[in-house]
Amino acid sequence: MAPDAMTTSPLLQVANLAFTYIGQPGPTLHDVHLTLQAGELVVLAGATGSGKSTLLNCLTGIAPDHTGGRLSGQVLYRGQDITAWSMRMRSQVMGILLQNVETQLFTDQVWEELVFGLENWNLPPGEIQALAQTALADFDLVAQRHWPIARLSAGQKQRLLLACLLTRQPDLLLLDEPFAFLDTAGVKQLLRLLRRRVQRGQTVVLIEHRLELLQGICDRAYRVEAGTVCPMAVSELAAATVSLPPLTSRPRQVARGPTTPPVLQTHGLSWGGYPAFPDLKVFPGDIVLLQGDNGCGKTTLLKLLSGLLKPSSGRIWLQGREVTGQRVVQRSQTVGFVLQNPNHQLFADSVAAELHQPGVAPAQAQALLQQLNLTPCRDQHPRALSQGQKRQLALGAVLARQPQVCLLDEIMVGQDATSLALMLETLKTFTDQGGALIFTSHDGAIATALAPEIIAIG
Numbered sequence: 001m002a003p004d005a006m007t008t009s010p011l012l013q014v015a016n017l018a019f020t021y022i023g024q025p026g027p028t029l030h031d032v033h034l035t036l037q038a039g040e041l042v043v044l045a046g047a048t049g050s051g052k053s054t055l056l057n058c059l060t061g062i063a064p065d066h067t068g069g070r071l072s073g074q075v076l077y078r079g080q081d082i083t084a085w086s087m088r089m090r091s092q093v094m095g096i097l098l099q100n101v102e103t104q105l106f107t108d109q110v111w112e113e114l115v116f117g118l119e120n121w122n123l124p125p126g127e128i129q130a131l132a133q134t135a136l137a138d139f140d141l142v143a144q145r146h147w148p149i150a151r152l153s154a155g156q157k158q159r160l161l162l163a164c165l166l167t168r169q170p171d172l173l174l175l176d177e178p179f180a181f182l183d184t185a186g187v188k189q190l191l192r193l194l195r196r197r198v199q200r201g202q203t204v205v206l207i208e209h210r211l212e213l214l215q216g217i218c219d220r221a222y223r224v225e226a227g228t229v230c231p232m233a234v235s236e237l238a239a240a241t242v243s244l245p246p247l248t249s250r251p252r253q254v255a256r257g258p259t260t261p262p263v264l265q266t267h268g269l270s271w272g273g274y275p276a277f278p279d280l281k282v283f284p285g286d287i288v289l290l291q292g293d294n295g296c297g298k299t300t301l302l303k304l305l306s307g308l309l310k311p312s313s314g315r316i317w318l319q320g321r322e323v324t325g326q327r328v329v330q331r332s333q334t335v336g337f338v339l340q341n342p343n344h345q346l347f348a349d350s351v352a353a354e355l356h357q358p359g360v361a362p363a364q365a366q367a368l369l370q371q372l373n374l375t376p377c378r379d380q381h382p383r384a385l386s387q388g389q390k391r392q393l394a395l396g397a398v399l400a401r402q403p404q405v406c407l408l409d410e411i412m413v414g415q416d417a418t419s420l421a422l423m424l425e426t427l428k429t430f431t432d433q434g435g436a437l438i439f440t441s442h443d444g445a446i447a448t449a450l451a452p453e454i455i456a457i458g
């Protein structure tokens, strides 16, 4: 190609793209046309399970190279057809942040991870050190420089991945829900950094449901809908963030009298280097939000409550009985825990089987499948679900066992308004029937909808 065409062509042009996963009856994406110019920030909106992540995967070559499946159509980078390029070749010009933050980390230590990425790009050692140092400061990870990655919270892992990716400075940044686990300060900082990158000529495509976050910073928007991609006016962004409908409130089946004992109580819990956690006293039907910045210990506290971790000091009671030293299997009959990463707790070979577990009444499993809108994919393998759908399924699987206390670790991220409303309604039914809910979330709209008691951590 003539050098002129390289500079005058759009950065990326997608024409007639279609993609079909193995085992799916039809294409997840078809007739996709998309043009990205250098130096713009483009938002990709669309419902849970609509195909947003699939589209990013098709651009980077992850689909079909890693996922399997059939891809057709054209992807042109500066006018050059890259459809036959390997993922490695594509990674010279584009970088992706995957939705599942744990699948993308390669080393065991924060500094190594940053340097590892840069060494792969043959930069001089002095430059690598300087770039890595700046990236740590940009993403507020200076204090964690020598930490093992396993010690980072999900939000900190997300910051580290973003630091690695942004340091490399590819022409095109593809970010799948980069704000999902970030605290408020982290969201603001990332928006600032991305805007700066775009001004310097890099192109950013990002997936996010809370579209109001992006008003005023994004140049264009697309919506993935009915298997294809349609342009959307930027002015529609705020309107497209449907506010959550008010939750239906039912009378409590378990009325709380002055003598009702707490279902869960803690005193003086501490673990590792965290400051002592606040004492909890949670009654049937209560909704409690654990709030705090990335890395303050919210997940750790949930793990202590579930029995996955043993406290260094302090005590835990369930229904008045001390359970501090009790094993997690015993405690799991009373306490259900939906983990931040749904991939860690889906083991069955179909969506339906995940809920129809031994000891679960079939009607209960059925009702949850319906409530969470999982009936249409009941025969699918959980692996074939989108990340948002996996979170709904993990919630359903835990609630099916009818725990008295349900712990949720940021599982509402990345849900479109309709799915989120279904999830919140399901949780409200659980608490109205006397279940106690303890959850973490950085999303203010969720706190407003559930009106929880707020406990500050850290």
Ligand SMILES: Nc1ncnc2c1ncn2[C@@H]1O[C@H](COP(=O)(O)OP(=O)(O)OP(=O)(O)O)[C@@H](O)[C@H]1O
Residues within 6 Å of the ligand: 021, 022, 023, 024, 028, 046, 047, 048, 049, 050, 051, 052, 053, 054, 055, 067, 099, 383, 384, 385, 386, 387, 388, 389, 414, 415
């Ligand atoms: N590995 C897979 N095998 C088979 N089908 C899959 C696979 N991954 C995704 N799908 C299908 O593609 C659809 C879209 O998935 P995708 O992950 O692209 O959605 P998404 O828009 O990113 O959703 P979310 O907002 O929940 O992340 C799924 O609902 C499922 O039908």
Ligand SMILES: [Mg+2]
Residues within 6 Å of the ligand: 052, 053, 054, 099, 176, 386, 387, 388
């Ligand atoms: Mg996705």
